[in-house]
Amino acid sequence: MQRVLLTGAAGNIGGYLRKLLPPVYPGLVLSDIKAPKDLQPSETFIQADIAKADEIERACQGVEGIIHLGGRSGEAPWEAILEANIVGCYNLFEAARKAGVKRVVFVTSNHAVGFYPRETTIPTDVIPRPDSRYGVSKLFGEGLGAMYAYKHGIGVTSLRIGNVGDKPLDARRLAIWIRPDDLVQLIRIGLERPGLVYEVMYGVSDNQRSWYDNSHARALGYDPQGRSEDFAAQVLAAEPPASQKHPAAEYYQGGTFCADEYSADVSTLKDRS
Numbered sequence: 001m002q003r004v005l006l007t008g009a010a011g012n013i014g015g016y017l018r019k020l021l022p023p024v025y026p027g028l029v030l031s032d033i034k035a036p037k038d039l040q041p042s043e044t045f046i047q048a049d050i051a052k053a054d055e056i057e058r059a060c061q062g063v064e065g066i067i068h069l070g071g072r073s074g075e076a077p078w079e080a081i082l083e084a085n086i087v088g089c090y091n092l093f094e095a096a097r098k099a100g101v102k103r104v105v106f107v108t109s110n111h112a113v114g115f116y117p118r119e120t121t122i123p124t125d126v127i128p129r130p131d132s133r134y135g136v137s138k139l140f141g142e143g144l145g146a147m148y149a150y151k152h153g154i155g156v157t158s159l160r161i162g163n164v165g166d167k168p169l170d171a172r173r174l175a176i177w178i179r180p181d182d183l184v185q186l187i188r189i190g191l192e193r194p195g196l197v198y199e200v201m202y203g204v205s206d207n208q209r210s211w212y213d214n215s216h217a218r219a220l221g222y223d224p225q226g227r228s229e230d231f232a233a234q235v236l237a238a239e240p241p242a243s244q245k246h247p248a249a250e251y252y253q254g255g256t257f258c259a260d261e262y263s264a265d266v267s268t269l270k271d272r273s
């Protein structure tokens with residue numbers, strides 16, 4: 001692809017991808033509501049607020065592929081989620097359609113399905129169980145992606161990312177961690193795989209403790225190299241005891257996102273598994 005747009009480029013994952021993607025996509029264009037602090041002279045940046053349709057339309061001009069990271073990356077008041085992740089995500093897909101963009105990789109989240117218990121292994125086609133307003137907004141984006149794929153012919157991939165980083169940071173992230181170069185593999189499948197219509201994949205590395213059946217991603221060519229188990233002993237030694245955690249955070253895959261604002265009866269938690 002000649003011109004690939006990376007939204008949310010000033011954020012955490014953007015920081016990794018700005019290093020890893022230029023050799024693969026020399027025409028990479030960065031976008032965000034604010035410029036990355038360490039923007040380099042070699043980088044192309046277009047400032048755009050995705051909540052403003054005209055701004056994101058301008059950023060999409062001449063673009064063949066989009067990696068959409070921009071927006072709220074965690075739980076927030078409804079008004080903030082609405083603006084960045086609902087209105088903003090709609091504006092992004094509409095701008096892609098108007099500009100004739102061929103592929104969109106939408107970065108969704110494990111929090112779209114966070115209310116599955118940790119003792120279960122889930123494929124990508126489970127009934128959604130979002131654990132937050134944030135998780136609901138990610139499902140909205142997944143839905144938009146499917147609609148634009150089937151109605152408008154854009155090849156769309158929804159990547160349900162676990163947690164991106166150089167290493168897993170705690171016990172939960174031993175299950176959901178993804179190494180940045182593995183994320184690049186998934187992005188490349190989304191932007192390059194011939195004939196792709198609409199796909200959902202989990203964005204996790206080769207984690208022994210994973211809660212996800214990611215066999216579909218492997219069938220599409222994903223061959224993750226990161227292994228969270230290499231860090232397990234060190235991570236588990238530093239883990240606080242379960243007694244210090246909210247039962248819903250310990251029981252469900254979404255962790256503290258499930259426990260935040262929780263008002264159901266925790267003594268019947270396992271009846272709602």
Ligand SMILES: NC(=O)c1ccc[n+]([C@@H]2O[C@H](COP(=O)([O-])OP(=O)(O)OC[C@H]3O[C@@H](n4cnc5c(N)ncnc54)[C@H](O)[C@@H]3O)[C@@H](O)[C@H]2O)c1
Pocket residue numbers: 007008009010011012013014031032033034048049050051068069070071072073074083084088107108109110160161162163164165
């Ligand atoms: N970090 C993870 O491990 C992880 C896990 C699952 C999903 N995700 C998703 O990946 C994406 C990137 O995550 P991150 O950790 O880099 O988040 P981040 O918060 O560091 O970056 C998000 C970026 O989006 C930009 N942004 C916010 N509102 C915007 C708007 N209205 N218009 C344009 N840009 C806007 C912010 O300025 C920021 O630079 C997010 O969509 C997040 O939900 C991240």
